[in-house]
Amino acid sequence: MQTSDPLAVRVRGLRKRYGNARAGYKDAVAGLDLDVATGEIVAVLGPNGAGKTTTVEILEGFRDRDDGEVSVLGDDPRHAGRAWRARIGVVMQDSRDMSELTVLEKVRAAAASYPDPRDPAEVIAAVGLAEKARARTRGLSGGQRRRLDVALGIVGRPELLFLDEPTTGFDPQARRSFWDLVTSLRDDGTTILLTTHYLDEAAQLADRVVVVRDGVVVASGTPETLGGPEARTPVVAWDDGGVRRTVRTDRPTAAVARLIAAAGPDGEVPGLAVTRPTLEDVYLSLIGEAPVDGINIDNQSREAA
Ligand SMILES: Nc1ncnc2c1ncn2[C@@H]1O[C@H](COP(=O)(O)OP(=O)(O)OP(=O)(O)O)[C@@H](O)[C@H]1O
Numbered sequence: 001m002q003t004s005d006p007l008a009v010r011v012r013g014l015r016k017r018y019g020n021a022r023a024g025y026k027d028a029v030a031g032l033d034l035d036v037a038t039g040e041i042v043a044v045l046g047p048n049g050a051g052k053t054t055t056v057e058i059l060e061g062f063r064d065r066d067d068g069e070v071s072v073l074g075d076d077p078r079h080a081g082r083a084w085r086a087r088i089g090v091v092m093q094d095s096r097d098m099s100e101l102t103v104l105e106k107v108r109a110a111a112a113s114y115p116d117p118r119d120p121a122e123v124i125a126a127v128g129l130a131e132k133a134r135a136r137t138r139g140l141s142g143g144q145r146r147r148l149d150v151a152l153g154i155v156g157r158p159e160l161l162f163l164d165e166p167t168t169g170f171d172p173q174a175r176r177s178f179w180d181l182v183t184s185l186r187d188d189g190t191t192i193l194l195t196t197h198y199l200d201e202a203a204q205l206a207d208r209v210v211v212v213r214d215g216v217v218v219a220s221g222t223p224e225t226l227g228g229p230e231a232r233t234p235v236v237a238w239d240d241g242g243v244r245r246t247v248r249t250d251r252p253t254a255a256v257a258r259l260i261a262a263a264g265p266d267g268e269v270p271g272l273a274v275t276r277p278t279l280e281d282v283y284l285s286l287i288g289e290a291p292v293d294g295i296n297i298d299n300q301s302r303e304a305a
Contacts, residue, residue: 005074008160008191009036009059014068016054016215028054030215032068036160041182041192043206045199047287051215052195053093056164059193060090073160086114089158091149093165093195103140104133107151114156126184127151128177142169150178154185161185163194167201179204199280209279211286219286227282239271 011034019025029051036042044052057063058070061077061084070076075084099106107124111117124133127147132140137148146169153161163182167175175198182205186192196202202209203223211219211226219226234252238245238259249255252274259269277285 006038007035007071008038008040008073009034009193010069010071011035011055011059012069014055014058014070015066016051016058016063017066027215029058029065032212032216034210034217036191036193038191039186039189040207041186041194041205042208042210043202044193044195044210044212045197045202045283046195046212047289050212050287052212053164055212056162056193056195057092060088060092060162061085086156087159089153089156089161089190091153091161091163091166093168099137102134102136103129103148103151106137106148107155110152111155116157118155118157120155123151123155126154126181128174143171143174146170147174147178150181154190158190160191160193163192165195165197167196167198175201199278199283203279211283213287223279226279227286231282231285232277234274234276237271237273237275238269244271 011032014029014032014034015027016029017025017027028049032051032055034042034044034055044055046052054063058065059072059077061072061080064078070078072080073084073087077084101109103124104120107120111120111123121130121133124130127150129144129147129151132144137145140148146166150163150166153163167178170178179201182192182194192205194201194205206223208220209223209226210217221227225232233248233250236247236249236252236255236259247255256269256272256274259272260267263269
């Protein structure tokens with residue numbers, strides 16, 4: 001049964017501290033707010049150690065919190081029982097499943113614990129493991145085991161699916177078919193919260209991207225609007241006597257025309273490039289890292305409007 005609650009996940013002021021007095025403390029989650037609307041795909045991005053997995057494990061009911069309000073499908077995961085658990089699907093970051101069971105046996109066994117499971121054979125085919133259905137799971141490659149994790153996470157027909165770095169170890173083709181699978185789950189009404197380090201994955205799948213740094217949300221928006229219009233302003237770059245110059249401007253054509261006018265008799269502007277910051281550039285800027293191409297959107301010369 002699908003919930004009619006407009007919010008599948010509501011988190012306010014979440015805090016989790018690890019450590020002890022002797023070794024010292026680490027605020028892994030430091031007052032985090034997060035909403036996930038029912039039917040939405042939200043991608044949580046953030047550098048290593050940002051607090052993504054800790055947050056997701058608290059939402060899944062696998063880890064306790066120190067403070068904050070958490071509601072997942074209308075219940076507090078701290079107190080939720082079996083009926084609640086049957087409504088969520090979980091693909092955790094680390095699975096080291098090396099069992100003697102075959103893929104089909106494992107998925108069937110998992111299906112048996114849910115009230116309204118999907119057909120195990122169909123799920124195995126959907127994750128691209130049909131040819132391995134009768135293979136023992138201990139003989140699977142890393143990427144194949146990850147696909148099995150996904151199969152186990154969705155076989156219970158969850159209303160809300162947690163995917164913690166689901167495509168780590170996938171080859172590019174497997175990643176594309178996984179994206180198709182996630183999109184079809186969303187089309188079926190599944191709400192999905194995923195963590196990923198792949199910006200293209202977030203851009204491809206997410207209705208909304210949430211960036212976490214140092215245990216708090218630093219930005220949230222669609223992949224197209226994250227960081228606000230300022231962050232997406234085009235950058236004109238050129239070589240000026242051996243020095244790389246850049247200018248950010250909403251009117252790149254006019255900037256290029258001025259450069260051409262100022263160029264030598266042949267009208268050539270060496271190294272001319274006009275780029276619009278990508279999701280990756282915006283993300284790197286939000287987490288305080290210079291983007292890969294050396295353009296730091298916080299430190300640009302900004303052209304007068
Ligand atoms: N069980 C634990 N005991 C002590 N510290 C922990 C524990 N789990 C996580 N931490 C610390 O808490 C912080 C947040 O870790 P977490 O795994 O939530 O980050 P993450 O954003 O998921 O990182 P990654 O992208 O590497 O998976 C890190 O500094 C980590 O070292």
